[in-house]
Amino acid sequence: MIMVDFELMRKLTEIPAVSGHEDPMIRFLKPYMEKRADDVRMDRLGNLAATIKGTDPEAPSIMVLSHMDEVGLMVRRIEPNGFLRVIRIGGIEERSLLSTQVRVITEEGEVPGVVGLEAHHVRPAEKKYVVPPADQMYVDVGARSKEEAEEMGIRVGDTITYMPNFRELGRDLIMSKTMDNRAPLTVMLEALDYFSKNRPKATIHFVASVLEEMNQRGPLPMARILKPDAVLNLEVCIATDTPDLAGVAADVRLGLGPAVYLYSFHGRGTLGGLFPHPSLLKLAERVAEEEDIPHQREVVIGVVTETAWLQLEGEGVPSMDFGLPCRYTHCPNEVISKSDAENMLRLVLRFLERLDRDFRLERG
Missing domain, CATH: 3.40.630.10 (Zn peptidases)
Known part of the structure; x- marks a missing residue:
């Protein structure tokens, strides 16, 4: 079989x-x-x-x-406060990126992160249904400064991909x-x-x-x-x-x-x-x-x-x-x-x- x-x-x-x-x-x-x-x-x-x-x-x-x-993202800049600015590689779906768990692939290993999203409670009405382009998004890796992000091994040019999440869905489907x-x-x-x-x-x-x-x-x-x-x-x-x-x-x-x-x-x-x-x-x-x-x-x-x-x-x-x-x-x-x-x-x-x-x- x-x-x-x-x-x-x-x-x-x-x-x-x-x-x-x-x-x-x-x-x-x-x-x-x-x-x-x-x-x-x-x-x-x-x-x-x-x-x-x-x-x-x-x-x-x-x-x-x-x-x-x-598909994925690439680090294009590390902000002084430690957040990562990114660009798209391939046709990654920007609507699905916000608040998504990701991992930064560095020469030293993987660093977990999340694509940031401003809190719903204080988001202006004009932004409520707007999806920003990827180059206006940022990734939070828990660093408090550019130096701390670099100590994690992160460099401009590192790639970013979704966090692994393979699982069965219903009787015949797989979600990943x-x-x-x-x-x-x-x-x-x-x-x-x-x-x-x-x-x-x-x-x-x-x-x-x-x-x-x-x-x-x-x-x-x-x-x-x-x-x-x-x-x-x-x-x-x-x-x-x-x-x-x-x-x-x-x-x-x-x-x-x-x-x-x-x-x-x-x-x-x-x-x-x-x-x-x-x-x-x-x-x-x-x-x-x-x-x-x-x-x-x-x-x-x-x-x-x-x-x-x-x-x-x-x-x-x-x-x-x-x-x-x-x-x-x-x-x-x-x-x-x-x-x-x-x-x-x-x-x-x-x-x-x-x-x-x-x-x-x-x-x-």
Whole structure:
């Protein structure tokens, strides 16, 4: 029976890895991969690739991707009174930051703190329903002066992440920080473990990537090294089953299986998005139907993943995204379904097993 190791998922959520500062996660993932893969390599940005060599050299190779980094904050100034001024790294949700417990990641260890919030009793009426931008917020670490904060090991440039809080919610759900993207990353690691014991026909490169939350182009150097024939990205997708999102996008719900992205487009700033390659999409949905794996279809504007850029490498790399439905993305309490994670793993395994020399990636 195919199962997801939720204790592994818990461990991954506890490791701080704010985008651009993924070294603690790299130190955990590298030995995990080395115990299972035929070859493990790391590029100069920190992307990790664990390769399982296929039995059929004529089968297309594929990069299975899942990013290891997370959104967070960075210390930009230490005030004379010891409070920390911050900036955002990635799209951290500012509405959820106020009064949230956090930890400052220093060279000497972790320092607990809380994002400050003026007392309700004395807050002016005009500020009652206003959310300040992150660069107007501050973090309280209990220091009474700049010198005391520095004695704690805190320096300008240190990253800040949510406090670990992994717990079960109801019968099938998990609530935690960084379900984006530690839940899909867990699925990818489970797939690596499976194929280390059940060799596939196609060569599979399992890549844990950096910098997704910063610029989404982090895995490009590794793609240029590996030169895969195709890319499958494992990410979260927006669950729209809460009262505030009804009718906003595709009807994606927790507990109904992973989603296959049919269209993603950022819609703001630099244009970027993906239509999945038709051959990959047809195979994924055929496998799901034949194997009786619950799945959903995702069409969304406002979301873009690394495949938007990976597809443009070389002569073009056929790409596709699988999404794990997730509520409250980029907030300190993201929520996923355990059964969705397990069905995502089933879909990934059965999909990859079907890749052989007869699979065609040509258009038309």
